[in-house]
Amino acid sequence: MSKAVAVVLEKSLMMPWVAAILFAVSTASLLTAYIAETFFGVAPCELCIYQRVPYAFVAFLTVFAIAQRNNKAVTDKVIGLCAALLFANAAIAIFHSGVELQWWEGTDGCAVNPAVFSDPEVARKMLLETPAVRCDEINFTFLGFTMANWNIVASFFWGLYALLHAMGYRLKCKGCCSCQLA
Numbered sequence: 001m002s003k004a005v006a007v008v009l010e011k012s013l014m015m016p017w018v019a020a021i022l023f024a025v026s027t028a029s030l031l032t033a034y035i036a037e038t039f040f041g042v043a044p045c046e047l048c049i050y051q052r053v054p055y056a057f058v059a060f061l062t063v064f065a066i067a068q069r070n071n072k073a074v075t076d077k078v079i080g081l082c083a084a085l086l087f088a089n090a091a092i093a094i095f096h097s098g099v100e101l102q103w104w105e106g107t108d109g110c111a112v113n114p115a116v117f118s119d120p121e122v123a124r125k126m127l128l129e130t131p132a133v134r135c136d137e138i139n140f141t142f143l144g145f146t147m148a149n150w151n152i153v154a155s156f157f158w159g160l161y162a163l164l165h166a167m168g169y170r171l172k173c174k175g176c177c178s179c180q181l182a
Helices: 003-012 017-040 046-067 072-100 114-118 120-129 147-166
Strands: none
Touching (some): 017 072, 017 147, 046 072, 046 147, 072 147
């Protein structure tokens, strides 16, 4: 490993870089969802909205972590909480992917209950209140994967990244190169 790569890897797991990277990832994810919705007409379902919440919390928490960057005990706990939020987001995305593949039912807000059609007034009210986008219908794919599928990978990867920092992982040179980190 070259010295430059080793230095970048070492710094990427240290404060304030870890918080800045998680902030950038979270805001980029939220911005991507906003752009897909606003400019490309990819309307979000209820589970899509749920997947945005952890990213918003991570963005907020990382700003707090950057402000507290000199207090290692606080930043480790905050980044650990970010890891937990990202893993929870991966779980929501796994659930959403299962709903898309019709492996299981979605939440109550994901589908219309056919029992309401026995009363026309209740059916009308239910149809007006039901989101236009169903969670079990795939309305966008990229390279054969849905946004929920991509979110599983992204949330798990960045959750693992945050967890490594929170657990105190630091790059340790094994002396295999001339990077001078040993």
